[in-house]
Amino acid sequence: MITYAQALERLSAHARPLPGETCTLDVACGRVLARELTSPMNLPSFDHAAMDGYALGADDSLAAGSEHEVGGSQAAGDVALGAKRVAWEIMTGAQLPDGLDTVVPVECTQLLSQASDGMPARIRLQETITRGANVRRAGSDVEEGARVLAAGTRLDPSRIMLLSALGMARADVVRMPRVAIVCTGKELQPDLDRPLAAGQIYNSNGPYLRAAIAAMGAQLVSCDTVDDTADTYAQAVQRARDAGADLIVSTGAVSMGRYDFVPDTLRRLGAEVLFHKVAMRPGKPLLAARLGGGPLVLALPGTPMAVAVGFRFFVVPVLRAMLGLGSEPTLRAYLDTPQQPKAGLRHFLRATLAQDAGGRLCAAVAGLQQPFRIQPFADAGAWVVLAEDAGDCPAGTQVEIASVHPDSALAITPHHGASA
Template sequence: MLDPTEALHLILDVCTPLPAEDCELDDALGRVLAEAVIAPEALPPFDNSAMDGYALAGGSEPLPAGSEWLIEGEQAAGDGASRARRGAWEIMTGARVPDGLDRVIAVEQTERLNAPPRVRLKAAVAAGDNLRRAGSDVAQGVAVLAAGTLLAPNHLMLLAALGVAGVRVATRPRVAVLCTGRELVDDAEAVLASGQIRNSNGPYLAAALPRAGAELVHRETVGDDVEAFLAAFARVRDAGARVVISTGAVSMGRYDFVPEALQQLGATAIFHKVAIRPGKPVLFARLPDGTLFFGLPGNPVAVAVGLRFFVEPALRAMLGLPREMPWRVPLATGCTKKPRLRFHLKARVAMDAQGGLTAQVLEGQESYRIRSLAQANAWAVIPLEASLLPAGSLIEVYGPSHLHSPDFGGSHA
């Protein structure tokens, strides 16, 4: 069996970044920047008031409490540039400060007087007080977001404030999913016949792939039949998929037909069987047109492991991102495993009583058990050579998705 590290190297050797494409800002959430974004303008674009109050001028000296100033004008948010010669200007939060004025005093620190309209200061106010200077947040021409940034709502807020209408993003890899097995039932309302099970792999992959940066272009369930699989593969090609994921039919059973189907498609098998658990029979191949094929075993947790540790690194490379680095977290309790296999264990990472992170390996590690997968917030990776790891041992931990920061909140209780 192939070492999992070598298997990953073989995958990455045939994965290259996809070309960049233009994306409007309204469609950019969750996309990966292909190029750095340079601020086209300053933020704020002009000096403006940080609060409702009065704008004044006083040079280098503070204006003392008790001084009175004639009210010469008013400046509301949205008003254009004004020129102030003297006195006080009533000003609203966010309004452009009239040229010639250099400070703002909050309305709560003033007293409005009449005949003539004037304002008395209840506190001293110095130059620059309560002003938001042009460019104090972002200077024009600086890089504000780096290539490789996964665009979140806070990034879109910044770009919108800078007047950025669109960005260059990595093209999403086009992926198709083929679930195999005549026992699979897709209709959630159907009554199961004897020997049938519901297809959980299809919905899982359909939800996980977009989160991993891919575009799902085709999804289909086929029986244990080479001809049906080849017909489905023709539809996959019509959909423009450049990555194909199948589930099931890659082991050594009578109905494990995927290797034969790949031969008929002219594919080159790069590896088949890796020293991991779960998911040992994982298959990776390349078709003559360059399409990548991942054959994952059919058990649900084996599918999740194959996606997370083989498919997602390929997607990451296609998105132009660097290799993912794991967290290193101590085990909350001891762990044993068979040697010569790298284990991927469902785990919960949470804070201990001292506020540090620890990883708790969950009960129910068998590859058919989905409930423990739903309870997990991380994968604990136990290396090939290890067999007994005591509590406190540092292990590699990965979140559920390569693009999103893991949620390591709460406790183990």
């Protein structure tokens, strides 16, 4: 049995970054950049008005009380015209007429006269205006040639907005990891529309893994539910290999019982076992292997929380490495509830998060932590992670936490009255 840190180190040595491919921006959300992006243009691409008003030139008087003839009008999308050293009515977003460099808001002016067509003809400034005010300069947001996004950045809606504004219709992204799922157990009913027969349970691990894999930006290539025999498991693994899986995640049959055939079956298939059993709770029997010239295999125990922990703390780091995302930052909170973890094991505990009266982030560990219980997981806002040498942890101890689901925000409930 090895420690969690040792297990991650061995996995990292086999989780190879995937190659890049080009995709259009309309399907790029959630994908990870394979290379750095630089700006092909200035943003904004021209000087333009930040609000409705009148554009004035550097040689004009900008003092309160000064009067100005209005030579024309400029709306967003109009071609810039020469202003001929007069004021110019201008709308938000419109390009500044040539020779003008300041915009006075319309509410800071008095209209003195109008032309026959109703257009402003002469105005008076009611306030002194600072030269260059209310103008968005070309390149003030992004300069041409500047680095926009680094390799390893996941594209989210805000980044799609940025790339769209820069006219970047395509991006080089990391190929999506291809993942296969194999759930073992003759008691499993994978069809949620069918009634349960005697001794059956619905397969919740498969749907959970499908959803979690999709949320990580990976591609599911197969999802099998097989019985408790080595042959059906081997056939499912082979189907996953044939489908081009980079990673196979299986559940169940990985411990030391008479029906726990996964370790021997993988060896029979020529796999190199990287480790079997990790000093942690839940999920200690977890196994990792690499099939010769093929995918990584992470074989998780079948209990629901062992699957959840195995995915969050083993599958996610592997997928992040394949995508070039790097390791996650360490987050911390203060315990609301004392804990006495067993020495020598890393504990992963479901918890809810809230802020105390002083604004500190606090974690209340759920009272029911048995690995078969799913409801506390659905209610949780985070995992509390207690290291192997954590010792007794009274209320107020600062501990490591992780989001319940990968690449999602921590779920924090509103302020509560307890103070750790």
